[in-house]
Structures are given as structure tokens and as C-alpha cells.
Amino acid sequence: MAAGQEIPAKIKDALAGNPQGLSITDIVKETGINRNTAGRYLDKLLISGQVEMRHFGMAKIYALAHRVPISAVLSISSEYIMQLSGSLRIVFINEAFAQLISTPASELTGKNIEYTPFVTVFDAVFDPFIGHVKAGLEGTEWSGECAPVRLGKVFSCRIAPTALDNGQKGVSVILEDITEKKRAEVLLMESEQRYRILAESSNDLIYMIGRDDRVEYVNTFAAGTLGKRPEDLAGKLRNDLFPEEIASRQKGMLKMVFETGKQASEESPLPLHGELRWYDHVLTPVFDEEGHVRSVFGVSRDITRSRQAIEALRISEEKFRRIFEDGPLGMSIIGKNRQFVLVNRHISRMLGYTREELTGRSFEEVTHPACVSENRENFDRLYSGELPLIHEEKQYIKKDGTPLWVSITVTPLRDIDGQVLFTISIVEDITERKKAETQLVESERRFRDLAELLPQSVWECDRNGNLTFANERSFTMYRYTRDDLGHGLSLWQMIDAKDRAIVSAIAMQAFVNPPERFPNVIEYTALRKDGSTFPVTMYLSPIVTDGRIEGMRGIGIDKSEIARFETALTESTERFRAIFDSTYQFTGMLTPEGMLIEANRTALDFIGAKREDVVDGLFWETGWWAGDPGRVERLRNAIRKAASGSFVRYEETLRGIGGTVMNVDFSLKPVRGTDGNVRLLIAEGWNITPQKQAEAALRESEERLRTLLTMTPDIIWQTDARNRFTYVSPQVESVLGYRPEDLIGHEVSSFFEPGCYEQNREAFVAAIAGHTKSIRVVTCWRDRDGRPVHLESHATPYYAPDGTLAGFSGIDRILPDKQP
Numbered sequence: 001m002a003a004g005q006e007i008p009a010k011i012k013d014a015l016a017g018n019p020q021g022l023s024i025t026d027i028v029k030e031t032g033i034n035r036n037t038a039g040r041y042l043d044k045l046l047i048s049g050q051v052e053m054r055h056f057g058m059a060k061i062y063a064l065a066h067r068v069p070i071s072a073v074l075s076i077s078s079e080y081i082m083q084l085s086g087s088l089r090i091v092f093i094n095e096a097f098a099q100l101i102s103t104p105a106s107e108l109t110g111k112n113i114e115y116t117p118f119v120t121v122f123d124a125v126f127d128p129f130i131g132h133v134k135a136g137l138e139g140t141e142w143s144g145e146c147a148p149v150r151l152g153k154v155f156s157c158r159i160a161p162t163a164l165d166n167g168q169k170g171v172s173v174i175l176e177d178i179t180e181k182k183r184a185e186v187l188l189m190e191s192e193q194r195y196r197i198l199a200e201s202s203n204d205l206i207y208m209i210g211r212d213d214r215v216e217y218v219n220t221f222a223a224g225t226l227g228k229r230p231e232d233l234a235g236k237l238r239n240d241l242f243p244e245e246i247a248s249r250q251k252g253m254l255k256m257v258f259e260t261g262k263q264a265s266e267e268s269p270l271p272l273h274g275e276l277r278w279y280d281h282v283l284t285p286v287f288d289e290e291g292h293v294r295s296v297f298g299v300s301r302d303i304t305r306s307r308q309a310i311e312a313l314r315i316s317e318e319k320f321r322r323i324f325e326d327g328p329l330g331m332s333i334i335g336k337n338r339q340f341v342l343v344n345r346h347i348s349r350m351l352g353y354t355r356e357e358l359t360g361r362s363f364e365e366v367t368h369p370a371c372v373s374e375n376r377e378n379f380d381r382l383y384s385g386e387l388p389l390i391h392e393e394k395q396y397i398k399k400d401g402t403p404l405w406v407s408i409t410v411t412p413l414r415d416i417d418g419q420v421l422f423t424i425s426i427v428e429d430i431t432e433r434k435k436a437e438t439q440l441v442e443s444e445r446r447f448r449d450l451a452e453l454l455p456q457s458v459w460e461c462d463r464n465g466n467l468t469f470a471n472e473r474s475f476t477m478y479r480y481t482r483d484d485l486g487h488g489l490s491l492w493q494m495i496d497a498k499d500r501a502i503v504s505a506i507a508m509q510a511f512v513n514p515p516e517r518f519p520n521v522i523e524y525t526a527l528r529k530d531g532s533t534f535p536v537t538m539y540l541s542p543i544v545t546d547g548r549i550e551g552m553r554g555i556g557i558d559k560s561e562i563a564r565f566e567t568a569l570t571e572s573t574e575r576f577r578a579i580f581d582s583t584y585q586f587t588g589m590l591t592p593e594g595m596l597i598e599a600n601r602t603a604l605d606f607i608g609a610k611r612e613d614v615v616d617g618l619f620w621e622t623g624w625w626a627g628d629p630g631r632v633e634r635l636r637n638a639i640r641k642a643a644s645g646s647f648v649r650y651e652e653t654l655r656g657i658g659g660t661v662m663n664v665d666f667s668l669k670p671v672r673g674t675d676g677n678v679r680l681l682i683a684e685g686w687n688i689t690p691q692k693q694a695e696a697a698l699r700e701s702e703e704r705l706r707t708l709l710t711m712t713p714d715i716i717w718q719t720d721a722r723n724r725f726t727y728v729s730p731q732v733e734s735v736l737g738y739r740p741e742d743l744i745g746h747e748v749s750s751f752f753e754p755g756c757y758e759q760n761r762e763a764f765v766a767a768i769a770g771h772t773k774s775i776r777v778v779t780c781w782r783d784r785d786g787r788p789v790h791l792e793s794h795a796t797p798y799y800a801p802d803g804t805l806a807g808f809s810g811i812d813r814i815l816p817d818k819q820p
Contacts (some may be wrong), residue, residue, distance in 0.1 A: 007033060007041050012064060021063035080175035083162060086137050088113050091164055122148045132159045136171035153179045201711055205300035209254060213238050216295055225272060246270060257283045257296050278304045313773040330427035338362050347427055352399035368395035368403060382412055383420045388802050405434040411803045416764045418722045457556035463511050465491040477558060479529045493674055496525035496533050501671060501680045511549050518542040535559040586685035592643035592678050594619050608657035624654050642668035642681050663689045715812040721805050723748050735814055737784030753780040753788050767797050768805055790815045
């Protein structure tokens, strides 16, 4: 045994045999070690804790220490602990540290750390680590972080100078795994960053007020509302930022939150920039580690528009009552039992009853017997959902027994389950119109009788040129029979092929123009059934229904003088050109092979060309299409398709004079000859650039809306008429634990606590019935874990174009003070 180990062993053996303790003189006698050597090793044993010393009078008495050895304590520690000697040999390593580097402690003890797996495990941090160990051997303690890449962990490391069991200098290395702590710090930083981004992106006023009434935080939007920057307001006294009355009211609300530790809310006005704005303020306490309220977090939402909407709703309801009572039409609400529940004075006067006499009476009692059966069938289909509404003309029976013709529209009023509760009927007295229709029929009869007496051809046709009436002279002039008319006879069949395109173009253009611009007279060569031709002068007038040209009627005169015909034809052509060139859209005529025959002035001006520059040339080689091979190829394909008899329509971008770019709704319509073959292609181009710009703006607006929906902390939802979710915003996951797709397609009530749906049913029924346009209720949801969550729900019904209920849109906000 080496002297360095033998001498301490002798001293400890001597002390072990004398548990009462020995003086240094006694130890020297027992061991035979000289006094100086014994004193030096006793000091080392004292430092290492292996020996204890007490005073007995003037003498120092030494005895073996009864404390647990340091190595035994370190071996049970949950930390990673190791001791190194001055020669960097591992004196001690606990089991946790050995497992960390996947090597048994027995294989590491006594080895130089530089020749162990420590080097590869600690990798890039090993050299700095050894540097701190050597400094520790010189008496310098070090603490810091150590992150071995291969372990993928982060440690808190402490290297401290230590006296070893043998009294020699060494160092103790203590590692603590702080990986999760560091991850938590990163997550906390990310969470704070997300919160700040959300707060800074919000259009709500977000702020935090400390106990000293100073502003601790304010988001950019809130600061901007006061005409300031956030840094201008931080640290300022809240009392100095608002008028005295406003500041005083705020102080009272803040005081309540600080004293009670409970959330508070209120709606109040705030004058800003000369305008009074209303805000919904929600103040939430922020607690310190001891549970005391240290600050108040506030969110103020501008509800000015909401209050204005409520006022508008009140006004709207008032208008509805006025319309119901004072409108020009009869109105009534009918229950499931087909009895009048509510009637206005107009329908009462219309039927000759008082309101009291009609209310509670079955509407079948005032329906003409011939209409009762059909009425019942229609109402059954309406209540079953087969019909969205009823619109019909029928006869009522007045109190005095006289019939009354009415036009009636019946719309169902449904509950949130889609069941029809009532129907609302709008009734118009059309007795006078029916009389007028009878008179019109009589007028038509007189017209036809008169037409048969005229020596000219008199006819009528629809917008497609199909004849609907012709007098006897027409059959004589064109040599057709009434059987031909019955089998379908077209005006275009009675026009010579060389004039047919021009006449049809004039007619088609006339149909899209206002009635006052309808051509009065045209001349062309007519074609008889036997193939012979003759010149005709045709006097035209439009057939107008509800302001729209639905057809035309003409009186044709057979003209035999060729010279006069040619003169008239020239005049007719000039009129055609005037009409042709006066249209706003691009218009042209092509042969089926793609040769341009005509182009109107609007199209020519767009490319700065003259008629003679483009007519009789291939359409795709003109200035409208040149310069873009893809555009040319699309046109040629379209011409081929149209030439085969198909109507072609697509959108194209054209470039005009001066670089002008225009989005065009372009179409090619084939015009067929009497033999059924395509003779002409009508090309039209409508400027849809403003429409495209509007569509782009709409897409941008919708994108902003989607962004806003994902940013708001509230749950935004929409249901259909059957009370099933059709949309739920992503915030539902943070509030209730559900993903949006978990709710979509399911009934709302399936996510409520029992009884909650029935409690709020009356509010939704009232909204559907028109008593309220917006409702505000507190609902109790069941989150994904089955726990109740109270939400404040704002809901509004919305309707389909036909007036039926389409569903509800709403916003739900969590009520923290009502959570369990």
C-alpha cells in the first residue's frame, strides 16, 4: 500500500480501536508515526469529513466521524454527480451520471476522464468543460449551462473545488437536467409572442392597468384611437388620459375588480375625435403568485354599430308594423289549423268583414268552393316542406257573396327545427286586372278580325322569329298554308338568303334596344314557299310586355318596282349601319371560314382601325387578336366550333390602341340558312373589365373576412334552417376543445347541456316570427371533456332569396364568471 494511503489507514484503525477518541500524542504512540506527519494527515481527514475533533481542556481529541460518507450521499442523489482528482481521474460517479453516458460506473472509476466515453458524448462542449474542471482544481468555482449535442439535452452545470476522502484536491461536478425547463421557457416566449401578435392585430382596445392606476400595456389600436403611440402611454396615469367624468366611471369599475378579484363588464360611451362611440368593456383581474390582484386586463370593443343596428332593428320592426297595418296590400297570419290569427284592415275591408269577424275564422270559409281542394293540397305540401312558398291567383268569396279575384303569396314561418308554425299571406286585389285581361282578349279578337280585312300581309312573331299569327293575305302573298303555320313557320324562312343575315341582325339588335328605338320599316327581298322572290316593304312595331320586347308585328307590302326597292334598300342599309355602329359592345359578322364581313364603330375605334383595314380579312389576323399566339389559337378553335353550329362564349383579354387592356365577354353565335347550314357568325364582345375589378375586390374583401374570423377570440358560427352547423370558426377548439369539423353537420342542441336548448327556444322562435331580429342569450355548452361551459350567444336569423328562413348566424363569447 502506498504511503499516501497507508498512513491515513493506520490513523483510522487506531481511532476505530479507541471510540472514546485519542489525542495526537496517543495516536503517535499507537501508530509509530512521527508527530508532524500525523498532524498533517489528521488535517486532511478532518477536511474530508472522515475524522471529527473536539476540545477536552487544552487538548484536542480526535475520533472517527459517524456521518454518512459524502460518496454514499452523492450516490443516491437524483442529480448527475461526479468527483475528479487533480489528475482528472474519476474518483466517484453516481449511477444517474453513469447511465447518462451509457457506461457502468465500475468501468469509469479510476480512469482519466479524457479517455472515457465522456469525450464523444459531450462532443463539442467537452473542451470547455475540461477547462472549467482545471480551473476548479485551482480553486475557481463555475456555474453555467451545458448542452451536449449528442444527448439532445440541456444541463445546469456546477463545478466546485472539493477535498477528496484522502484529503487531496479535487472537483465535484453536478449536472441538473433543465431541458424541460428550457423548453417551457421557449414555449412561454412563443406564447407571449402569439399573445402580443394577437393583441397588436386586434381592432379591440386592449390594455392593462396596475394598482398605481398607471398604464402597464396598451395595444397599437387602442393607442391610435387616442391619437398616441403605445410608448407614449406606457407608465402614464390613466386619470390623465380621459375627461374627468369618464375617468371617474372607469375608476369605480377598476376599484371593484381590484377589491373583489372578479371580472366586470359594462357598456358605456366614450367621446373620440368629436364623435360619441359606444364600447363594451370587459375587465379581468390578473393575480400575482400570492393570489392578490396585481393588475387589471381590459378589452373594450366598439359596439357603436351594434347599438345602431339595434336601433335600426327597432325602426325596422316599427316599419313592419306600419306596413302590415298601413300598407296597400292585404296581409294575414294563418295558423296550422288554417284559421286567421292576425289580419290587417286592408284584407278585412277587401272581404267585407271586420277584423274581429275574420280572426279565428278558417280561410277556407272565404275561399271560392272551386279553389278549396287545391288550397288544401298546396298547404299540406307547404307544411311538409315540399313547397318553399305558394304563389297563385284564385277567387275569394266576399261577405256579401260576390267573388273576388286575388293574387296571393303564402310564406311559411318556421321554428329553429324547421317546423312551420304559421304562414304569412300577402293578398292583392286583382279584380280590375282580370277585367283588363278579359278586355285584352276581346281586343285581340278585334285585332285579328281587322287584320283579316286588310289587303296587306299582317303577322306577329316571337323574339326568335317564329310566327304566332298571320292573316289570310300573308298566306296568299307567301303561298304557305295554315297547316305550315301550325307546324312551325319562321319569319326568316320568308326572307331571301341574301337579305336574311342583315334583316336578322337588325331584328336581333332591335330586341335588345329600348322599345322607342325599334325600327319602323325595313325593305328586303321576300321568299315564297315555291322559291320565287319579290321585294317587300315591312312596317314593324314591337310587342312589349312589362317594358320588355317579347316579339314584333309587321305589315308587309309587296313592292314590284326594282328601282324603288334598291333605293329603299340603301336607306335600310344606312339605318342598319347607324344601329350597328351605335352599339356599345363590339359587334362583327364573319363567314363560317373566319373572314370578317362587318365590324361596328365601337370595335374599330378600340384598335384605331378603319373598316376597310379589316373587312374581308381573316378575323384572327386583325388588331384585336394579333400579338398573342394563345389568344389567336383560342379564337380559331371558337370559330371552328361555331361554324359547326354551336354557340361559343368565353372571356378574353384584348389589347387596344395605346396599350389599353380590356377584359371582354366574347361570343360567337351561328346563324343558319333555310337549308339548316351555318351561313353567318355573329361576333359580340362586352366590356367586363369593371366586373372583373369588382370580383377581385370581392375576393380581397372575403380574404380579409376570413383572416378576421381566425383572429377574433370569439366563436363565430352559422346554421342552416334545420339548426345544423354549416360553419364554425377555429376558436371553438380553444374554448370547447372541439375541432370545427366535429360540429359541422350536427344539430346545435346535441352540444348543449340538458335543458339549455329548451330554455332559449322561445327567444329563437320570437326571432323567426319577426318579433326580434337579433337575440342575446346565455347558453350552457358541454365541452369535449363533458364539462359545462357558459357562453354568451348573439344570434341573428338570415333568409333565402325567396323569403324562407335559411338559418342563424351568431357569435359566442365565453363567460368566465359563470364557469364552474
